[in-house]
Amino acid sequence: MSMIACHRLIPAVGFPLRSSFLWTNPPCTSRFVQGLVRSLSSGRISMSLRAGIVGLPNVGKSTLFNSVVENGKAQAANFPFCTIEPNVGIVAVPDPRLNVLAELSKSQRAVPASIEFVDIAGLVKGASQGEGLGNKFLSHIREVDSILQVVRCFEDNDIVHVNGKVDPRSDIDVINLELVFSDLDQIEKRLEKLKKSKAKDSQSKLKEEAERSALESILKNLMDGRPARSVSLTDFEKESIRHLCLLTMKPIIYVANVAESDLAEPGSNPHVREITDLASELNSGLVTISAQIINENQVMASESLFQVEAELTELPIEERIEYLKSLGVSESGLGNLIRETYTLLGLRTYFTSGEKETKAWTIHAGMTAPQAAGVIHSDFEKGFIRAETSMLSPPDNQDPKRIHVLRGKSKFIKGETWSLLFKNFWIREVIKKADNIERLMSSRNA
């Protein structure tokens, strides 16, 4: 939904909303930065999951971390293994809906959803055997929920490439192979242990059986170079191997790090084209960013002040938007990256909105309306009465993308819900208790 349409909408409904559950469709793309800045300044975060920034040494991981994390101060420099201990920072998930709702409710603050980013040391060939900084770093990857694999796609003879040349396919293979080796090693040890184990009760026996059969099929796939995530497992099997935190089970997004001059037209960069094909072969996400930091000398030498991602976080919001527009980019790759990561983790957002605050709540895809309400408080799940979905469109009906809103009602929430106030703009449908929110939203979107 465009911001223009939102602005048109606001005066037409210029009264505060009562606090109610609002579930809306996935974030629209415009003006994310404003949401981000406002969100960050609110200083409160609702829930956090971890995404690890992974890649060969010296490809721009820490530079990216500094770009994404407000006040990120990871050391980023032109030499391999610059990072040793992981850098950790929390970022708000940019979501323009948050601000629209906060304005509608005249909220005192807006609280975004969040993700934790972890900048991990570079991996090299043989890491699983202890090469480079070896196994210790693989264990840092084990602790994250998803992987952002930074792939160097910029040519610059001054920046050392550990393998001597920019070659995304080979870089990706090196990292993926190390993750596979590490999992193989872990699975073999675990299977050995399971052989000796004598489960006490039938429940533990069942669990161990599920674990063994899952690990055996994963092992077979790993031997053929296929990641654990490509193996189809039952929910019970997945649960039984969760404790192993297998590296190749984690979802991956490839992050193509390009020169800032390629940001407007990434397709013109042959390395990006190569990763695009690879990512679709591997069923993984791809985001193109330019993490480059222009050092002071370069800025002084080129009057034209090239701003790229790392510097965007230091600019006032209006200037960021102007700058991105001047590059022909409708929004920063970082906004995309953060949102993609969030979606990749299987996370979705709904909002509560009132005068005190508008807040993004994180739910897992597939939760039912009562379960989603239960994220706020278990009483809301127990006392759930109903939810309704509605299409909220501006009065002049010019905006083709409407906000989809689900309204929850619980006997624990006092006061009128607000559908009546909006009746001119609503199509009302009652949702059954067991309905899956996400499916409902996508069927409404179709």
Ligand SMILES: Nc1ncnc2c1ncn2[C@@H]1O[C@H](COP(=O)(O)OP(=O)(O)OP(=O)(O)O)[C@@H](O)[C@H]1O
């Ligand atoms: N898009 C880009 N274009 C040009 N140079 C870049 C780009 N991104 C990062 N760099 C430069 O690459 C060098 C290495 O960056 P950085 O320290 O972030 O890498 P790293 O992956 O964290 O390395 P390490 O694994 O050693 O910690 C820095 O000099 C940085 O300025």
Ligand SMILES: [Mg+2]
């Ligand atoms: Mg680093």
